Amino acid sequence: YMLHTYQNIGKKKIIIITETSDGVHPEGDTGKGVLMQGVRHFRNVTIIDGKHFDPKSQFCFADITEQTQIVFLNDAKKGLVLEPFYNIGAEGFFVERKYQQKVFFPSKNVPKLCISTNHTIVGTSSSDKTRRFDMEITRYYTPEFSPRDEFGRWLFEDWDDAEWNTYDNVMVHCTQEFLTDGKIPKYESKSLINKQVTGATSPEFWEFAETEIPRNTKVPRTTLYENFLEYTGLHPREYGTPNAVKFGVWIKTYCNVKNLVLHNNATIRDGIKKVRCYLITDDDTHKQQIVF
16 A cells, blocks of 8 residues: 555545564564665665654754655554544645645545554544554563564565565565455454554453443443442542443543444433433444344
8 A cells, every 4th residue: 555656535545553562561673674675675665753743833844855655654653643644645735834835635635544553552443443554563572582683684674686676575565455456454453453443442442342331232321330430340430430430431432443333322210200221232233132
């Protein structure tokens, strides 16, 4: 996707490269930067320091030029929100530089965006899902075991003409494969789902949701919230404890990430009154047996 220059405005993706950690104790140095170093041999990449990147600054994209084909936000800091980037791809955007006139990039010339991070970039809505593609990198090399130990030379720097030719052929083949189908493959990872939910909620909620929230069963909302407090040992007035409303938002987030259906209008009768419930199912066919 990043190697070709064809622009399909309706199918632009923000590529997010992260690591297969739990998201709570990120390690870094898994090869995310090396991956983009390979792409840089084919495309004009503008690198932005993610640790000091401020999307609210009017000059945050000042390093982008008319020749930039990919913007690589390297090592993005914790708490980065993707929403400000969404309109850039669809509508085009202005680049501002100090003491210079603004430069407008129409949507067809907007560079692709790739972000590497050691943290979870929260975004669980349906809008987020259509605009981002998350890819995990697993640690292979270590301080004690490098590419030089395995191949006798460093990546890129020590290659001869034959190795560069092999590399070029592999990259061109990848581009051909993508353009033949035109789709970024569906990518699923248990650790990625874990990180996305935990980043938007808490590790305690993730554990509770995975083990204690039933499927196809109506549970009164107050009951499930009380079960959560009892399971985690949290006090409702303790700092950091979600209230019942926030807990409901977390339930919705969990369902969005896990592709579960949350039935908002589920109720049960308690005498003459109706009690609002949480009802979570695996799909929306309503052919499953619902426990009342």
